[in-house]
Structure formats: structure tokens, C-alpha cells
Amino acid sequence: xxxxxxxxxxxxxxxxxxxxxxxxxxxxxxxxxxxxxxxxxxxxxxxxxxxxxxxxxxxxxxxxxxxxxxxxxxxxxxxxxxxxxxxxxxxxxxxxxxxxxxxxxxxxxxxxxxxxxxxxxxxxxxxxxxxxxxxxxxxxxxxxxxxxxxxxxxxxxxxxxxxxxxxxxxxxxxxxxxxxxxxxxxxxxxxxxxxxxxxxxxxxxxxxxxxxxxxxxxxxxxxxxxxxxxxxxxxxxxxxxxxxxxxxxxxxxxxxxxxxxxxxxxxxxxxxxxx
Numbered sequence: 001x002x003x004x005x006x007x008x009x010x011x012x013x014x015x016x017x018x019x020x021x022x023x024x025x026x027x028x029x030x031x032x033x034x035x036x037x038x039x040x041x042x043x044x045x046x047x048x049x050x051x052x053x054x055x056x057x058x059x060x061x062x063x064x065x066x067x068x069x070x071x072x073x074x075x076x077x078x079x080x081x082x083x084x085x086x087x088x089x090x091x092x093x094x095x096x097x098x099x100x101x102x103x104x105x106x107x108x109x110x111x112x113x114x115x116x117x118x119x120x121x122x123x124x125x126x127x128x129x130x131x132x133x134x135x136x137x138x139x140x141x142x143x144x145x146x147x148x149x150x151x152x153x154x155x156x157x158x159x160x161x162x163x164x165x166x167x168x169x170x171x172x173x174x175x176x177x178x179x180x181x182x183x184x185x186x187x188x189x190x191x192x193x194x195x196x197x198x199x200x201x202x203x204x205x206x207x208x209x210x211x212x213x214x215x216x217x218x219x220x221x222x223x224x225x226x227x228x229x230x231x232x233x234x235x236x237x238x239x240x241x242x243x244x245x246x247x248x249x250x251x252x253x254x255x256x257x258x259x260x261x262x263x264x265x266x267x268x269x270x271x272x273x274x275x
Contacts, residue, residue, distance in 0.1 A: 053119075053139075054082065055243065056110075057090035058097060063106040075113060078247050087115050088139050092122030100130050107134050169205070176201070176215065197237060206230070218245075220264075229262040230274075244269050 060067055075082060087110070091097050097106060103126055110117050119139035120131065131138060169187035176182055176191055178198030183189075189203035192210045199215035201207055205227055207219045212233035220227030220242040227241050234255050237248050241264050252271060259274040 053086040053088050055088045055090050055121075057092070058094045058106075061094055061096040063097060063102070063109065068109065071113070078249050082115060085116065086119075087117045088119045088121060089117060089123075090121050095125075098123055098125030100126060103130075104134060107136070167205075170203075175211070178215070194233075203227070213239075216240075219262075225264050227264075230260070232259050233257055234260040234262075234271075239269070241269060246271075 058067070089103075089106070089110075091103070097103055103120070103123070107117055117136065119137045120126070121139045123131070123138065128138065165186045167187045168184070169190070170182070170184040171190045171192070172182055173192045175193040176195045176199040178196040180196075181200045181202070182191070184203040184205065186204055188205040188208070189201055190208040190210070191201065194211035195201060195209055195213050195215045195217070197214040201209070201215070201217045202221050203219050204222045204224060205219065207217050207227075207229045209217065209229075209231040211231075212235055213231035214235045214237065216238040217229050217231070217236060218238075218240040219229050223242050225242045229239055229241065234251065235248070235257055236251070238245055239262055240246075241262065244264060244267070246269050255271045255273055261272050261274050263270055
């Protein structure tokens with residue numbers, strides 16, 4: 001009788017079997033959520049890269065003898081400017097070159113001159129299959145955009161417009177050595193020091209160099225034609241604003257090794273001595 005009473009009390013103190021199972025399942029779930037996920041080491045990484053490319057806009061209907069004669073003269077005069085640089089063909093002003101046979105001959109002749117053509121823009125008459133067969137891609141410029149429509153509420157148009165990127169100016173307090181590339185993608189770039197030959201500066205806005213500028217400086221790289229370049233000593237290999245450029249061979253003699261202001265006016269690159 002006593003044993004029966006003790007057994008009964010023990011059973012009353014124990015939780016039901018179903019409750020134990022429910023707690024066990026919940027505990028396993030909690031542990032699985034808290035366990036850290038092991039990250040395996042990948043075999044590649046995907047990164048963005050800011051690439052500078054030359055654009056060769058062809059204003060004639062044919063890539064014939066006179067065209068290649070002028071090109072060869074330019075290559076002979078400024079060989080280091082084209083050396084190893086990626087090149088994009090702009091066919092917007094040449095209807096005849098928007099044909100498969102003509103573009104094939106043009107690309108072949110350019111590559112024979114060691115020009116690294118990798119893309120085309122404004123090539124409306126050439127399909128993607130043809131471009132791939134030539135080892136080319138279609139390049140769209142960041143300055144092209146659809147025109148705003150007049151119909152529709154103004155609030156909808158404003159909401160659909162992409163938000164402007166915040167301005168992020170960059171200041172470099174050291175010399176920029178040969179082979180270095182400094183980019184201010186969303187603002188102005190200021191270098192307190194010299195820029196060596198073989199170095200490159202790029203900025204969405206203005207470029208200021210408080211020292212000698214011997215390398216390359218490309219301001220307004222997203223198409224801002226109001227950008228400016230200022231330097232204390234102009235000995236640059238190349239200066240450019242919104243894609244319009246001058247090389248060291250075409251710099252005016254009066255601005256060489258002088259404190260200079262460079263800007264765009266009437267779609268031409270202007271230079272003036274500050275002091």
C-alpha cells in the first residue's frame with residue numbers, strides 16, 4: 001500500500017511525456033537558429049571597377065585611306081596616349097560604318113595598329129551577335145537619358161527620378177606616385193602635392209593640384225562640362241574635362257610649367273595662366 005502511494009506521488013510530480021517532447025523540439029530549433037553559419041571561402045570576388053576608356057568618334061562616312069592616314073599621323077605624334085588604352089568606337093555620325101562588313105574591316109585595321117578596341121556606341125545597325133563575333137560589346141554612355149514626359153502628374157515624375165548621390169570630396173595630402181590612380185567619383189579631388197608622370201587623377205567635379213601636375217587629370221568624368229582643373233605647375237601628359245582632352249604635345253607653350261586654370265568654353269578646352 002505504501003509503495004502504491006509513493007508511485008502515485010512520483011507520477012504526479014513528473015511532467016507529461018508530451019510536454020517533454022514539445023520542449024525538446026523547441027530546444028533543438030532554438031539551437032539551430034543560434035548556431036553560426038560556416039562561410040566557405042569562395043574562389044572569386046565580384047567588384048566594381050572604375051575604368052577609363054578612350055572614345056574614337058568617327059565623323060566621316062568611310063574609314064578609307066584619308067581616315068587612316070590622319071589616324072597614323074596621330075598615333076605617331078602621341079604614341080604613349082593610345083598605348084594599352086581601351087578604346088570605344090562612336091559610330092553616331094557614320095551611317096555607313098553601321099553595317100557588318102564595314103565595321104568588321106574597321107576593327108581589323110584598328111587592331112592591326114595595336115589599338116585595343118573593345119566596344120562600340122551608337123551602333124544601331126549592328127546586332128549583338130555580330131558584335132560578339134568581333135569581340136565587341138555595346139557601350140551605353142552615362143549622359144544618355146530618356147526625355148521627361150509632359151503627361152502624368154508632377155508628383156509621380158519627381159518620385160520616379162533617382163535620388164542624387166551625396167557629394168563626397170576627396171583630399172590627398174601626399175604626392176601621387178607613378179602608376180597610382182586616385183578617384184573622386186562623386187565630388188572634387190584635391191591633391192596637396194605633386195602628381196608624377198604615369199599617375200592618374202579622376203573626379204566627377206573639379207581637380208585641384210597644389211604642386212606639379214605631370215600625369216593625367218580627368219575632371220567632370222561623368223559628363224559635367226562645368227568642371228575645372230587648377231594646378232600650380234602644368235606639365236601634364238593629358239588633361240580632360242567631360243571627355244574633351246589635350247595631350248602634352250598639344251599644350252600651349254605659354255601655359256607650360258605655369259600655374260594654370262583649365263575649363264570648357266564653346267565645347268573647347270581653354271587654358272589660362274593664373275599667375
